[in-house]
Amino acid sequence: MATSLSTPKLTTTMSSSPALHNLFSRKLPSPLSLPKTLSSLSHLRRTSTSHPHHHLHSRRRFSVRAVDSGNGADSTRHYDFDLFTIGAGSGGVRASRFAANFGASVAVCELPFSTISSDTAGGVGGTCVLRGCVPKKLLVYASKFAHEFEESNGFGWRYETEPKHDWSTLIANKNAELQRLTGIYKNVLKNANVTLIEGRGKIVDPHTVDVDGKLYSARHILVSVGGRPFIPEIPGSEYAIDSDAALDLPTKPEKIAIVGGGYIAVEFAGIFNGLTSDVHVFIRQKKVLRGFDEEVRDFVQEQMALRGIEFHAEESPKAIVKAADGSLSLKTNKGTIEGFSHIMFATGRRPNTKNLGLEAVGVKLSKNGAIEVDEFSRTEVPSIWAIGDVTDRVNLTPVALMEGGAIAKTLFLNEPTKPDYRAVPSAVFSQPPIGQVGLSEEQAVEQYGDVDIYTSNFRPLKATVSGLPDRTFMKLIVCAKTNKVLGLHMCGEDSPEIVQGFAVAVRASLTKADLDSTIGIHPTAAEEFVTMRTPTRKIRKDLPSQEKTDSDVKAAAGV
């Protein structure tokens, strides 16, 4: 059926595709390595105890009696629920909904709604819907219009007075949309017959959850409480805001310092810059987006700087001082910059594992507080499972969805399913945005040695007319031996939309020859990926790389 639910697009039904979910990948060695089809059963870490023996006779709703004989649960004991999920974000909702569809009785608890998260505030929908992907993207849309107005001038559009932005309209409309979405998520749970309990869940024992004083027993407990922004303790850090607050400011920042070089930092830099704040980004390293392909890092930073964002490289915050006029100064290792209306820290996120009762029941946490789980998302306690950002694996909504879907199958469909982390595509909604799948050049060289690099750095058709200095960068990393595409990167307009289809192709063992034999869609930016004929450089072990210079002009159709 058509998924006609409005954004975010919720899949309302599901089917299993066991073949691929069973693909084995132990430590995500190379995201693009050949799938090895192995019986997933033989690779369970604790075969004797962790394999749930299901005796589901039908998918219709009934309490799953003998769902588990190996998790310490008494199979004759009555539990209030087959599954109790703590946290109704992307992962928790997906797991609960699927579990209920598979016949389990499910409850999920979530904190009361607020746009700003805390120990006592959250909301159905979680980070993605309320404090992450969705509001972020809405603000990106809003800020991008500024660039479009500029572009439109080059295309003949004139405004009697320059378009002005009204902050409160945007925030009000954004919040109305978030309210609508949290309502949709509640309905999704309700329609799936999942019991929603508002309140703070805490684990009392391996089969009991306490929600604000009321106890619920459950055969399985799923922890999907996500993560929260983390602000390091420096003098004056109480004046700093995090991304939660930055998404819901009452007024527009006149001049904002953003501390951090990760994707959240560059996304907010783009948002505030587009909405005409004076934006300064302070990064500890030489450049933004550590872990991304080096060329992409250089490119995006250069493009952002061209749009007016000021970068302060290798500059770490030491203190924030509030002046008499209310403005903030940021002291760094290099000096002091004054006059900020806002200072935002985008300095990482931490799993929400405090005060959940985890340590007491024996759930193991990693050093950064993340819940340690096996490949099936099971914790050290056999009846307790965890998915999503709280496990700090790959912190992306679609990955949490995958983990949630997998756990529901493992527990209630008699289909032990490991999430498959190979070739997970991702995007950064900077301006211009980045889309990528697979390895960076640096990772590819390390893992494969001999690789061919194809790059294209061109001025898109729109920019030739708008006259703006926008450019687009694309990169392919190809294994010299097998011709397989190991990595694909793009920074430029529409990158996230463009890369999705290529990510499917990568799952289908994309080779450079496949790219060469595909016809372009003309005129698009995306067609450039199928018209890269000669490598920019060939990297060979023991040999210096051979380089050619980039062609500068994207001649129409690359004739």
Next chain:
Amino acid sequence: MSRKMLIDGEVNQPNEQEAHYDFDLFVIGAGSGGVRASRISANFGAKVGICELPFHPVSSEVIGGVGGTCVIRGCVPKKILVYGASFGGEIEDARNYGWEVNEKVDFNWKKLLQKKTDEIIRLNGVYKHLLSNSGVKLFEGEGKIVGPNDVEVTQLDGTKLSYSAKHILIATGSRAQRPAIPGQELGISSDEALSLEELPKRAVVLGGGYIAVEFASIWRGMGASVDLFFRKELPLRGFDDELRAVVARNLEGRGIDLHPQTNLTELVKTEDGIKVRTDHGEELIADVVLFATGRSPNTKRLNLEAVGVELDKTGAIKVDEYSRTNVPNIWAVGDVTNRVNLTPVALMEGTCFAKTVFGGEPSKPDYRDIPCAVFCIPPLSVVGLSEEQAIEQAKGDILVFTSTFNPMKNTVSGRQEKTVMKLIVDAETDKVVGASMCGPDAAEIMQGIAIALKCGATKAQFDSTVGIHPSSAEEFVTMRSATRRIVAGTKPKTNL
């Protein structure tokens, strides 16, 4: 590279090895296909000449320009105008995002037109450079075939040059046609539509193909009132019926008046504008009437009859799978052969020709799974089979997955326009055999999907791909259950 690289493939003629020719290859027409073929042939070591008519945005029997339709009168200028027109919708969308845009927004058509002309002149120069950098000799003038190995170029001043060539390649493209109705001279073709002096306030478009819907969107986006007339029930015949209906709905949603199953019968000049009469007895007044009623191959003045090159009924040059005409050393690529009339296809044909004739590697163009896009607003893009084609060709059951959703941007902008996506899957093999989408960024999104089809992607592989969130494209990897299953041998849907 020296001439000794000129190793002819099996498709070449014997006994010619010793003959001397001015050129190894002479190409008539320097559009996408001709330039590509020349350049690649020259790279293989061939001595190449190419002729092209003088440059002007509006083509005629004696006007053309290096770059051809795509660069001068097609893809490129069209896309520039589509970009320009898209801002109209963007300005509307911006308001609910907090942007206060003065009601008085002015669109300066002349400025955009100048920018467009500057850009196509720039690209015309780029193409000339491409040729000279490859060592291809460019002649300006009209080329005619005077013998199996002889070409005559009539230059601007009327002087004629004659050259012999071992191979001749015809890549003269096509031109817009006009319907034979009274007053047709008052109408314009897409050539002129891309170069109008004034932006029309009231535009009438006749035709249901991609050119018609693209220009309807362009003018509407720039603020004109647009009436679109076409013969069928829905525009874009040949595309997936369900998506055709989506396009029609979106065009209407953006304010274009659709007149299905209606033809124009007469144009009359009046003081107020052009009076347009339809076969339903309606009358309306327009500033501009665009005929987007098809294109025909440019074969009339090539003197093909002199050497006996065969044409089909439409006037297109008949070629074999290697783009060879019935005259063994005369070849043809691109729109003049009326196969799949797309720039990237002409490029592919040009490359295959060069490989076949000068690369020692006989190569047939591969017409399977060619993606394409219609740049109406919002755009449509497809690859592989439509649902109707899949049903017709199917040996087993077909699964159809569809998704209709409100793109995130619209949740705040308030625009009432759904994005629709569709995957067609062979139930037995699980292979995805067709994909289509109508919605913002469809053309950009479809390129990667086209690659996936080229890789033989199965639905399971689509499903196992993690989404990029939040994007529209991720919907292609989250279509979990089939909308319908079409059992082999049944045809539940009507053909429109």
